Amino acid sequence: MKFITFFLIFTTFAFSSEFITKNEYAKMLYKNPRGIGCNKCHGDKGGGALIVKYKAFNKKSNKYEERSLKAPRINNLDFDRFKSAVTDSKGIMPSYFLTQNEILNLFEYITSFNKDKKDEK
Numbered sequence: 001m002k003f004i005t006f007f008l009i010f011t012t013f014a015f016s017s018e019f020i021t022k023n024e025y026a027k028m029l030y031k032n033p034r035g036i037g038c039n040k041c042h043g044d045k046g047g048g049a050l051i052v053k054y055k056a057f058n059k060k061s062n063k064y065e066e067r068s069l070k071a072p073r074i075n076n077l078d079f080d081r082f083k084s085a086v087t088d089s090k091g092i093m094p095s096y097f098l099t100q101n102e103i104l105n106l107f108e109y110i111t112s113f114n115k116d117k118k119d120e121k
């Protein structure tokens with residue numbers, strides 16, 4: 001009995017990496033990239049999303065105007081643009097400390113949702 005338990009635990013650890021596919025790994029990374037998840041702002045498929053709506057006072061018209069802050073679509077970019085946005089962000093988006101491999105995984109995952117590209121095929 002002890003042996004069986006040991007064997008089960010051993011095999012679970014030894015093969016656990018096989019239980020998660022590259023795509024599942026990238027999906028997890030997209031939602032939890034050691035920081036706020038990309039999906040929170042860019043949407044689950046990287047199609048871009050509304051972050052917040054707010055009102056701002058326009059001095060010229062003397063009225064409050066409705067404005068919105070959006071995260072852009074990110075599933076149709078080239079790798080260099082994608083990478084530089086993730087490693088050194090300039091605006092609202094936070095900076096991330098991801099390895100080259102992690103960025104590549106994220107890139108492959110998110111561009112798989114690029115419908116325009118699929119249509120071309």
Ligand code: HEC
Binds near residue numbers: 038071
């Ligand atoms: C707090 C919201 C937020 C989060 C979280 C976030 N982003 Fe962004 N992202 C933005 C905004 C807003 C922009 C537009 C540029 C700016 O204002 O920073 C942007 C820009 C980008 C761009 C550049 C788009 C272009 O057209 O050049 C890429 C690529 C990108 N984000 C990828 C990611 C990835 C990958 C993650 C997760 C690791 C992520 N973002 C997390 C809000 C966010």
